[in-house]
Amino acid sequence: MAESVIFYLFGGVAVIAALFMVTRHNPVSCAMSLVVVMFCLAVLFLGLHAPFVAMMQVIVYAGAVMVLFLYVIMLLNLSDEELGRTIVTPLKLFGGLVGCLFLVALVVLVQGDYGEGGAVNPSFGGVAQIGKELFSSYMLPFEIASVLLLAAIVGAVVIAQREQK
């Protein structure tokens, strides 16, 4: 029961925040809405027995990535005129149509009886288990991810450099 309430509440907020995000004019508003979405999803993760991922969501995604977004938005400091008005083009309408169809297709596809989902071990999704999985079965993706991060760091620094005069 509580789970349903939490689901509907935070799920609804997430959807509304997402809608806000795609419609706000000011990019800062968009960023904040996205942060709200992420927080809601973090709560949902908690409900789904994924505490570690929920923490990661908050710390890394909402805490680091979105902050980075905000930094960049502030850095660019675009004024209102530069941001421009939104123009509705045939392409966007067509895109909207395709999107709706896409949603309908997905809705049709997800239907089905998947069962209750048995009770899980209390330590399911905990740090210990995730850690164990990461360092045993998923060792290779883990290492590759670290290399990827290194590459991203170097890349970001190099790409965003100002021209050396």
Place this chain on the structure above:
Amino acid sequence: MTVPLPQYLLLGAILFTIGAVGFIARRNAIVIFMCVELMLNAVNLSFIAVSRSLGEPAGQVFVFLVMTVAAAEAAVGLAIILQVYRLRGTINADEIKLMKW
């Protein structure tokens, strides 16, 4: 789980579609990027839900890795947007048509 799996997947689908349409509709490059992040989050939600439903930790590990990649991608992507702004003076997707025929 008292909330059946399809509901979670449905929520993920809705968020994903919103992100996709936002991607199509917005002109500001940074906002487009944020829509991508939204899509990734929706997918993460689906992964976690299915992981819970099946009792497999693999889904959560995968979400972990998706987040890693998303972070890396955000860093590099924003760096590119910065540089494009410096070179072109604008970050409207309509006006950055370098790869036009």
Place this chain on the structure above:
Amino acid sequence: MTSQPTNWLWLIPFLPLLGAAINGLIGPKMSKGLVGLIACSSIFMSFLVTLSYVLFRLPLMEENQVLLNTAYTWLSIGNFHADIAFHLDHLSAVMCMVVSGVGFLIHVYSIGYMGHDPGYSRYFTYLNLFAGAMLILVLGANLPLMFVGWEGVGLCSYLLIGFWFEDNEKASAGKKAFIVNRIGDFGFILGLFSVYYFLGKVDFLGMVHEVEGSGRDTLLKGWFDLGSFGIPSVVTVICLLFFLGATGKSAQLPLYVWLPDAMAGPTPVSALIHAATMVTAGVYMVARLSFLFSLSETASFVVALVGALTALYAATIAITQNDIKKILAYSTISQLGYMFMGVGVMAYSAGIFHLMTHAFFKALLFLCSGAVIHGLGGEQDIRKMGGLIKKMPITGWTWVIGWLAICGIPPFAGFFSKDEILWMAYSHGYRALWLIGFLGALLTAFYMTRCTILTFFGESRLAEGVHAHDAPRSMAAPLVILAVLSLIGGLVGWPHHSLFEHYLGGVFESSEAIVAAIPKPGMPAEGMLMILSICVAAFGILVGYFSYLKRPDLPGKTADAIPQVYRASLNKYYVDEIYNATVVQPILKTSDRFLWRIFDVWIVDGIVNGVAGLFRSVFAEGLRRFQSGIVNSYAVYFLLGALLVLIFMMLP
């Protein structure tokens, strides 16, 4: 017929081809002496190999055996088998000796004749290539390989006739030769197909085997219904198809028109190709296929009739020509007619005998004419010659021997062979053909005497500043050798004790039974005919002597008395013009107006351009618009694709 295997026959055609390859690839960089040495030695070695086979291997075989050398498995498709296989029997041996022997002499002659020509190495390349192709033709053990040689000599004929290709006329002569030949080749190919269809075999041993067995009945059945012409048998049609090929290659009616034009090539080429070897390929083919021709009286009669008519026809043209090479060209056509007459009346060894003697004296005559032309600095018109016998003794007296041979005066070679043919025609019952050949002999004697007198005897009519010099040694030696052969070569065919006929007897045994059945008149008739031949030849010579030496004004008066006839003969009965108007121009006009303008430009180009244009407008320009550079639109396409995937997943 059975066969014995052997290993080295392939050398005979291979050696000249090797010489051609060497001269062709590195000839221009070698010295002239080396080029000539390679060319002559390659064909001489062919001659030696042939000679060694003839002396050492062939006598060990039985009457109807053949030496077979299968060099390489060539075509083996289902039931169709044709290998690169060479077979040597007495017939091929005679041909090989003639080709390589006379060929060698002409190679040596060419060293002198073409000494100053810039295309020296090219000439010898082509000449060796020709020799190789001719030897393939003669030694080929199956029809496809023979056809390879057949086409090869046609090609080399084109190359050598148009040797001085910078001159348009000469190049056109080469083209004419090849194209007219091709028309005949069509007949050969159809004949080949028919043989395979009815007998299932295309190699000669297999064919003979089939004919001796069940194939004979297949061949004698009727084939098409030609209405009022009756129903010819299969073998008649096949033989006529092959004969069509022979008329092209051996310049008989109606496909002889290329040979006079072919005189545009160098004279040694005329001697080799158009006197001794290539043009005799048709006769060889008929002799080789004697087992087919002897089954069809109709086809053989057609062969003999065409041969006889051609012999007479060409002789009537030769009497008015003024170019020495043209006279010899028409003479060749005429003598080939005699050869066909021989094989047509089923006297195969007589035809081949005449082939051999003709090779000797005609090559001799051509080479002498070449020496004359060379000595006079290029003059070919006999009206501008005369009295050369004093200034060019070697050339002159060897020519005289050739002249006497062709006229049919005993004991020179031509007498025995020509007389044999005439006798065979008469004795196999073809009296009318005998008469035609008889008249042809009269004309032959006449026009050759005319040519001889105007060229070598009488007063000199040389143009100003033209000094005649005799042939150098390299040119004179072959002349002398050929003269000797023309003198004694006929003796092997002494009537009733003919070594030649005996030698070739085994080859034609399948047709001998048929021939033996024909009743023949006895010895007295033969003796009478022989004396008649000698008389008519002597008469022709006398008339010529009288007309051109004693009373030189007489020919002119005769010509004026019958101007139309004279002009018709001089202009070759306008045959070239007729062919041009009826065949060549319509084809050219059709090709230009219809095939090119309409079919090629409209339809073919239209399709090609249309398809390309379609691709351009629909695919290229249409698809181009999808790449707008706007990221949002790309996202739409992604989503669209994803949607399609989802729909696909939803389908049952």
